[in-house]
Amino acid sequence: MLNLVKVPDKRLHMVSTPMEENLYETVYKNLFLEMLDFMYENNGVGLAGVQVGILKNILVVDVSKKRNRPRFIANPKIITAKGEVVIEEGCLSIPDKQVKVKRFSDILLECIDGKIGKSGKFLFSGFEAIAIQHEMDHLVGKIITDYEGK
Numbered sequence: 001m002l003n004l005v006k007v008p009d010k011r012l013h014m015v016s017t018p019m020e021e022n023l024y025e026t027v028y029k030n031l032f033l034e035m036l037d038f039m040y041e042n043n044g045v046g047l048a049g050v051q052v053g054i055l056k057n058i059l060v061v062d063v064s065k066k067r068n069r070p071r072f073i074a075n076p077k078i079i080t081a082k083g084e085v086v087i088e089e090g091c092l093s094i095p096d097k098q099v100k101v102k103r104f105s106d107i108l109l110e111c112i113d114g115k116i117g118k119s120g121k122f123l124f125s126g127f128e129a130i131a132i133q134h135e136m137d138h139l140v141g142k143i144i145t146d147y148e149g150k
């Protein structure tokens with residue numbers, strides 16, 4: 001049973017550590033599925049480990065309208081990025097708050113694909129790329145209110 005970590009919980013400003021690849025099958029494979037269900041229940045488009053109290057570099061996103069295109073991502077690293085978009089973002093951990101944030105519109109990500117536990121490089125664009133960058137901020141203890149007034 002997962003619980004949502006919300007502001008002003010200090011954990012939201014802590015830096016997460018890498019997912020241990022050797023624990024993928026026994027721990028993380030199932031955890032990704034639990035996080036996805038939890039995200040859907042809370043009507044989110046993205047969820048990072050820290051938001052459910054797990055300070056590991058793991059995140060799930062699904063920006064599809066039908067809620068049927070989830071991505072499970074671990075240990076992400078942006079290899080290249082381009083473009084610039086500014087949109088108002090919300091966050092499950094910060095209820096009733098929207099902040100304008102500048103993001104890249106296209107990213108090439110090196111990460112572990114949490115569906116299979118193998119690493120690879122993946123291109124993301126548009127809203128999906130934005131959601132991933134938002135969740136990656138969580139992994140380093142950054143939240144949207146840190147962008148206010150910038």
Ligand SMILES: [Zn+2]
Pocket residue numbers: 090091092093134135138
């Ligand atoms: Zn968030």
